Amino acid sequence: MMNLRSRDNVVDNAALAARLCLDSTELAGAHARHVALNGNFIPHAFMGEVLARAGVCAFAAGADARKGRAELEAILATLEAAMAGGDRETCSVISISFVWDGEAEPFFATLRPLLGPRLGAQVRT
Numbered sequence: 538m539m540n541l542r543s544r545d546n547v548v549d550n551a552a553l554a555a556r557l558c559l560d561s562t563e564l565a566g567a568h569a570r571h572v573a574l575n576g577n578f579i580p581h582a583f584m585g586e587v588l589a590r591a592g593v594c595a596f597a598a599g600a601d602a603r604k605g606r607a608e609l610e611a612i613l614a615t616l617e618a619a620m621a622g623g624d625r626e627t628c629s630v631i632s633i634s635f636v637w638d639g640e641a642e643p644f645f646a647t648l649r650p651l652l653g654p655r656l657g658a659q660v661r662t
Contacts, residue, residue: 548623550580550630553615560611563590580626584634587612591635592644595651609651617653632659 548556558565567586572578591612597605616631623631636652636659639645649660 548619548627550627553619553627554583556615557587560615561590561608580630581634584630588635588639591648592642595644595647613651617655620655636660
């Protein structure tokens with residue numbers, strides 16, 4: 538796990554997206570499509586893709602279950618680290634477009650126990 542915050546560098550949304558693309562080849566493809574479609578990077582919209590991917594990984598079954606679980610753990614670890622080392626906008630994007638929007642998803646009950654302390658503290662319900 539890379540350190541998303543150093544003494545001189547606080548992670549921003551672009552750095553978070555880059556790290557998530559390393560965690561998941563599916564997110565790397567989603568990021569490329571997102572930028573091509575929108576002409577630029579829209580953090581809240583991309584975080585919706587991250588949330589959707591987390592849901593897919595949470596319900597992976599059969600031969601894909603272990604791979605999906607590892608991918609989900611990597612995504613959640615990156616988001617947790619970004620909550621600790623991210624700038625205000627990055628933390629806002631994660632809180633609103635991952636955790637709060639996630640609360641409305643049917644898979645959130647499966648996802649919630651996997652959240653680290655910083656992500657878990659954002660849960661409203």
